[in-house]
Amino acid sequence: MSEGPNHGSGTKIRDRLQVPDSNVFLPYTRIHGRRPGPTLLVTAGIHGGEYPGIEAAIRFAQALDPGRLRGTVNVVHMTNPPAFFAKSQYFTPEDGKNLNRVFPGRVDGSLSERIAHSVMSLAKESDYWVDLHGGDIHEALTPFLIYSDQGGPLVVERSRAMAEAYGIRYILESSSIAGSTYATSAQVGVPAILAEAGGVGQLSEDAVQIHLDGLENVLRLLDLVSDPLPRVETKPIFRKFVWTHASTQGLFYPLVQVGQEVHHGDLAGRLQNEYGDLIQEIVAPQSGVVLFVVTSLAIVDGDPLLAVASE
Numbered sequence: 515m516s517e518g519p520n521h522g523s524g525t526k527i528r529d530r531l532q533v534p535d536s537n538v539f540l541p542y543t544r545i546h547g548r549r550p551g552p553t554l555l556v557t558a559g560i561h562g563g564e565y566p567g568i569e570a571a572i573r574f575a576q577a578l579d580p581g582r583l584r585g586t587v588n589v590v591h592m593t594n595p596p597a598f599f600a601k602s603q604y605f606t607p608e609d610g611k612n613l614n615r616v617f618p619g620r621v622d623g624s625l626s627e628r629i630a631h632s633v634m635s636l637a638k639e640s641d642y643w644v645d646l647h648g649g650d651i652h653e654a655l656t657p658f659l660i661y662s663d664q665g666g667p668l669v670v671e672r673s674r675a676m677a678e679a680y681g682i683r684y685i686l687e688s689s690s691i692a693g694s695t696y697a698t699s700a701q702v703g704v705p706a707i708l709a710e711a712g713g714v715g716q717l718s719e720d721a722v723q724i725h726l727d728g729l730e731n732v733l734r735l736l737d738l739v740s741d742p743l744p745r746v747e748t749k750p751i752f753r754k755f756v757w758t759h760a761s762t763q764g765l766f767y768p769l770v771q772v773g774q775e776v777h778h779g780d781l782a783g784r785l786q787n788e789y790g791d792l793i794q795e796i797v798a799p800q801s802g803v804v805l806f807v808v809t810s811l812a813i814v815d816g817d818p819l820l821a822v823a824s825e
């Protein structure tokens with residue numbers, strides 16, 4: 515379906531990507547520029563409760579003028595509609611899987627795996643991929659970016675350049691979470707970043723703006739538009755990202771804030787039982803900066819609690 519008058523000789527098409535063997539459709543916008551150039555994929559809402567990324571993708575697709583574009587931009591506004599409308603944290607309701615752990619997916623797999631498979635068809639025709647996230651419904655975070663250290667020096671270098679241009683302070687070069695967008699993308703030779711801003715189930719305008727500014731900077735970096743890239747500050751690259759998980763069910767009382775510097779072994783939270791007795795002291799797993807903290811009082815065995823990044 516065409517969106518109406520074309521800008522210049524470029525086009526903007528709204529379409530829906532059907533997930534095989536399901537009634538799930540992923541809304542996306544395909545924007546063709548006036549001149550040839552690279553193809554950028556933008557995805558949002560892999561996790562249904564991460565609202566600023568979804569809102570940023572919608573506004574970015576609406577606002578991007580094909581007349582100023584060189585190349586093609588594909589924007590998937592909402593990659594996991596079942597999780598979004600179920601208000602489901604972390605998991606796709608139909609199969610209980612974390613969509614960002616099942617890439618590249620399978621055409622004959624469970625719903626999450628089939629969604630991943632559909633998105634990979636767009637990724638494989640792309641030169642670059644930006645995947646928008648934030649803290650989930652019970653997750654506070656300070657904005658950060660991840661890219662993979664896999665895929666060879668050129669893919670790593672281009673991914674790092676996108677991360678540095680995005681404008682977020684904390685950047686992680688990760689040995690990669692298996693099945694994640696950015697890791698799978700790097701493995702197929704497509705430079706990628708995963709950008710995190712906002713959290714705790716809020717549609718924060720500040721977080722939306724962080725993503726919109728970041729996406730504009732990526733367009734400039736990749737010469738998809740001819741406007742100059744603002745000067746990029748050199749930032750430290752974090753390479754150690756250590757998560758702490760609960761080893762038992764309980765009530766979680768965090769004692770650290772996102773963005774806070776901690777030392778290895780510092781008391782970072784308490785897990786208590788329903789009577790208020792201490793079950794487990796949660797300590798900082800390494801020295802560094804706290805990037806996310808789970809805000810849910812209710813915790814089950816294996817839940818993530820917080821993560822600390824360092825160089």
Ligand SMILES: [Zn+2]
Pocket residue numbers: 560561564614647648
């Ligand atoms: Zn996410």
